[in-house]
Amino acid sequence: MLKILKYSFYDLMRSRWSYVYFLFYLALGFVLLFLNHDLSKAVITLMNVIIVLVPLISTIFGVMYFYNSKEFTELLLAQPLKRSSIFLGQYYGVAGSLTLSLILGLGIPFILYGLFQSDAIWDFSLLLVTGAFLTLIFTALAFNIALSNENKIKGFGYAVLMWLFLAVIYDGLFLLSLIIFEEYPLDSFSLAATTFNPIDLSRTLILLKLDISALLGYTGAVFKSYFGTNLGLFISLGMLVLWTVLPIWRLAYKSKRKDF
């Protein structure tokens, strides 16, 4: 698997898109810091960008890479290699290079600005950790969609729809249900609904870490009492891990049964 990972990673490192992605974050980091002059504020703005953009880029990149490397995959399938290592190697290659672009692109400007002397370092690290998780989750979901759809256009469509659903529509439905059922106690419902969407989960995690949950009112208090405790943090990180592991497991499982 490591060899496939190496080749996929090198292949991507030579591709223009990894650099575009890296330069985008680099530019975003510098602009935010030198216009804002405030690390904590920059972290909040970055969060809003990362929460939406990382899943989108990972989804599109994952689907594109999978379809584009069809030939490479077929070449590898005839070699003495395990199927799951071919697909997992490619997956980690894509997810790894995207994560590297994110961490380096944002890390460099923040370190230059003096991150290590600031107390925003933990907030910033959490931001990068959730960014890495979102990359792993959405690349895995994208690979799953591409593996199950022979037709490129369909696969691409489903992948974008999935992103749209989790990033935008889910929140709408969530709010709508809160309004409709406002007469009922909704604490546990909203907690559960949040943990079932990796984007919402990451957003809530970061907001609570940044301690601006006061803005969220009563629900915020409930969330804080939940996520603020060790158990809450443990459960929410566990959910992120689960969101990562399940699609990766399905990828390995499905790839063993597919015809090429």
Added chain:
Amino acid sequence: MIQIENLHKKFGKNQVLSHLDLRIDEGGIFAVLGPNGSGKTTLIKSILGMVVPNKGNLSVLGASIRKNWKYRQEIDYLPQIANFPGNLKVKELIRMIKDLRQKPSNEQELITLLGLEPFLDKKLGTLSGGTKQKVNIVLTFMFDSPLIILDEPTTGLDPASLLKLKDLIQKEKSKGKTILITTHIMQFVEEMADEIVYLLEGNIYFKGTIDELMAKTEQNDFEHAIAAISTHTTNA
């Protein structure tokens, strides 16, 4: 060498292979023939483990291939359409496959034989169909494996390269290797093959030497004999 029992494969509603039994012994050139869509490529891909059969047993070199991937170390495979990652250079591709297989290889000899030196630093995406096929041939023949599977090896080759390919195949045969070939060029089969496996509608319709085939169909030349099998069944 290869033993196939009761192989079934369906793609959706399309039954490609059914009740297929085949035994291929060690040594010699076996031509897998059959009309378009008769399941030649599916059969080959099943042997390689790229297609997962619905039913049946397949063993290569005495070991079942189910949940096994190491046996592919003993197979050299030339795919039908030479599709390579377009942004790799020829040199890099060869190095990569060598790295993946970890076996001794004699690619330099083959590169010289096929005249590929000027293309080593070119990207695979920029090569012509015939040149890609030559790269394909280098990748297939550079290892020393007891089983060689060639799916339409003649595609896109010029006459001179075709001659070199024939020599290569004969050389490998003389080492006692087993070679499976699919092709639509009957002249090539007549010249090369020791035995013919004729597939029709997902099953083995005929297996034997060229002489046996001609005796069975009562024809005097090979091309007519092959044509006779197909018409024979459409009439039946």
